[in-house]
Structures are given as structure tokens and as C-alpha cells.
Amino acid sequence: MIREKIIDYLTNSFFSSKARPLVTSLIRAILKNNPAETLKYLLPQTCEKIMNNSETSVLNDHKGDLALVWYLTLFSELVRARGDALIIYKQMIMSVFHRCIHIIHKDSYKILGSAAKHLLNSLSNIYPIDCRRTIENIDEVFIDVLPIRVNSFSFESD
């Protein structure tokens, strides 16, 4: 239920330029923790919305479209995921770039450019994907281990 609420919130809200950095940082956090599942639920919907909102009239409009700008921002964050998680969405990603590469709205093509940069970095760079140092295994189900409890634990000073 929470997952559906998050998906609805992200794919149906057109955030202003001031709120965008805050929301995208939240997306980056969930993407880093579980890239495969985040992409599974967000990327197909985002690509579909981009394709539906990018008619020729919108692409050739200097004023841009708020909804399209938001979906492109979301897309640009989602392609930051690990390369091995992204590779299965290759066709989908390519079709978005093919469709939107000629967009003339300045903010939109800058966002698309940064999406290209994020995609190429994710695919070709070597980077750490799991550098947590925790004593407990926080990947277990919440009934067994609640990660927030790891924040304070007892020890014997002797």
C-alpha cells in the first residue's frame, strides 16, 4: 500500500522547480537501496507518461510543459541506478531519448542531457554499490529487525 502511494505521488504530481531537488533526493535514496524494485515500479510508468506528454507541439514549444519537465526529471534520476539493473530497460530508455532529443525547451533539454550523463556514468563507471558497515543484518524483514533500532544498541564497557 505504501509502495502504491509513493508511486502515485511521484507519477501524478508536477513539482515546482523549488520542490524538485527535495523530491529527487528522496528518489535517489530509495534507488540506491533497492534499484531493481524501484525501477520496476517507476521506470515503465515514467517512460509511458513521457511518451504520452511529448507530442510534436510540446517538443517544439519554447515555453515547455510542466508535466513533461517533471517526468524528464524523474527519468533523469531513475537512470542513476546501477548499470546491471538498467540494462533490461534498454529499449524503453532508448525510445525516450529518440522521442525527446529534439525538444527545444531549454530546461527540458538540459535535464535530458543530464539524464544521458547519468546513464553513461551508471553503465561505464566502477563505483561502490554497498558500503554499509552495520553489525546487524538490516535486510531482514521488519518483524525480525527494525533498522532504526540499530541506531542505538547496548554494550559492556568492560
Add this chain to the structure above:
Amino acid sequence: MIYCIILFQVWGQHVDFDKLQVKFHIPRIDEIDFACEFVEIFIYSELAVLYENSVKISNDERLRSLTLVYYIATGCLVMISPTESKEVHNL
């Protein structure tokens, strides 16, 4: 005596280097192929626009092409061989 400590106090603790289990993303062949395909499709078409229509296109259109070339070039920078290598020398 039992104390309750907060995790950030553990952050500075010394950890044996061999016990660190950092996982790395190392690009696979299919990922590199995807990146190369992407660069070939999109950067060359923008460079062609800049070469062939350099006088005809408007400043806005030129800025759009240059912006995309800039972002794609910075993205694929790690895949380019060093300038002193044979591949670059033969170009």
C-alpha cells in the same frame, strides 16, 4: 556497566581493512555495448547538425546541440583512452 551508545560513535572506529566487504559495480560487456551504442546514436547526430548546418541553424538550436554534446561527452569520459595511447594517436 551497560551503556547505550549511538551508531555515529561507531563511525570513527578502526575496522580491519580485510574485514570490509565493499561491493563494487564493475561494468559488464553488455553495459559497455549499450553505452557505446548510445554515444554513437546521439552524439554523432548532434555533431552532424553542428557541422553541416553551422551557418543555417539559429543560436538556440546551436546551444541545444552543444549542450547535449557536452553532457554525453562528460558521461562517456571514462571510456575514452588516454591521449598518449595508440588508439588516440592513430585518429
